[in-house]
Amino acid sequence: MDTNPEFTAGYRPKLRRSQKRRERKELLAGLMFASPVLLGFLIFVLGPIVCTLLFSFTEYNIASTPKWVGLDNYAHLFRGKDAFFYPAVKATFVYVFVSVPLGIAFSLAVALLLNANIKGRAFFRGVFYLPVIIPLAASSMVWMWLLQPDFGIVNYVLGVLHLPTSPWLSSDETVLPTLILFSVWLTGNTIVIFLAGLQNIPSHLYEAIEVDGGTLLHKMVYITLPMSSPIIFFNTVIAFINAFQTFVQPAVMTQGGPNNASLLYVYYLFQEAFKFSRFGSASASAFLLFIVVMLVTGILFRFSKSLVYYEGQDHRT
């Protein structure tokens, strides 16, 4: 800028001071307006994380004062002294690592169907979203009735179609697969987000492939998948975080049984804390969950760098 040096020399300090004052005023206003969430973050997130870590080194039930035991809680868990810990870890890993890929694949498939040139798209989308908005405690109960082994309608229909029936929730071999299928039933949110992403793909890309004589498969591999990879990634991360926290289904449908086969981790954690009042040991389990979720998310982010395709800088226009 070629402004007169004498002029700026005299003007600048003043400007700077008034600008500084304005900046301070804005900072104060900004903090004031954001104060609910800033306080909330301290009270409900940051403080409790630190407390969980501290409690995890203690023996603590609500009646007594916490007693420092160092790493005993963790050692206790890892050595399998807690009869429920490893069954819970096992059930949760199977549940999470089967239900998430299955749910993502299923919801992407449904979104692709909805994205086809069809009538009544909004209606179908509404129908697939319906299970999400029903209270989970209620839909869990409805499915318990549908899946009732002797009188449930599902086994009846399977029988009529000469398909094998199943004890569903009441056998330790089928309970986890049943909960995984139930989780697929609940993927309406993911479907809706996928569909919106698919509809954002510019049609001229597909037309270009058509001109070159490409098939549906080419479209899929060269356009649809790369263009929706950021959304696939986003949905996968969210799905993992949610799957680790599956609570209502074991709490309402199975109480972790039969034979601890559906003892999902957070339900186990809940019982440790509120049924057995072992707050110290439960805090150790909670902190392990924190670490695992962070790890899985971190790995996904690392992984995504090579797999997710982001269009140029202004891909949000």
Add this chain to the structure above:
Amino acid sequence: MNRTNRIGHIAVYVLLAAGGVVCLFPFLWMVRTAFTDMGQLFLNPPRFIPDTFRPDNFKEALTSNPFGRYFLNSFIVTSLSIAGVLASSSLCAYSFSRIQWKGRDRIFGLLMTGLMLPFFVVMIPQFIGWKLLGLTDTFVPLVAPAWFGGGMFNIFLLRQFFLSIPREMDEAAKMDGAGHWRTYARIIVPMSSQAMIVVGVLTFLASWNDYLAPVIFITSEKNYTLMLGLTLFQGSYSAQWQLMMAATTVVVLPSLLIYLVAQRYLVEGVVMTGVKG
């Protein structure tokens, strides 16, 4: 080519219809069972339309437990949560979109990482904190988080919307001597009624449908929300599916009605956070 196209087209409809049936049928069966006589419950083959409708199931189910009380409790908790979320998340979203302050975007990014935090990690200290304050078994722990920002998800959603309002609106207001407070209350919030409805509906569903927080913080039956009442009912009437389905139908109804009325807003909201996020 044309023929395979048409077959493909039909296949799409068939698959979607099959999926639709799987999504809808459970609720139809729920309603059917709710009207069924106990004796017709275990018929083989089952009748899809029962011979006798028995609306008395609803009377029997709803009077066996104080469902009116549960309903009132859920209503109080949900209303207070919606009010809190609308007020506090819009204030915060205003700060993160319309006020230029140092470190704003970095702090916003930090707060957003909180979205990935499982509630179960902070559950125990929160419980102990409320216990020490003597506030367990009240509605306070269920409602308080709503008044402290109302969740980053909602702030993010409103911020996205606020960012799309032209800057000139603020500048014109500033010219007229309006401070941030007036710009927020008179311009930004009224212009964002659409997004506020989305946040309101999402909060209704989250709060009304919530099972976890009540199960942790509420102990005495007079403070039960509907979801707790429903599972308590399940404990005592486990084999009487007609009564359980009657109670479930009633519990499901408010969420279903809100969904039917506000579907358009809701889907928009989900899309907004998913695609633009």
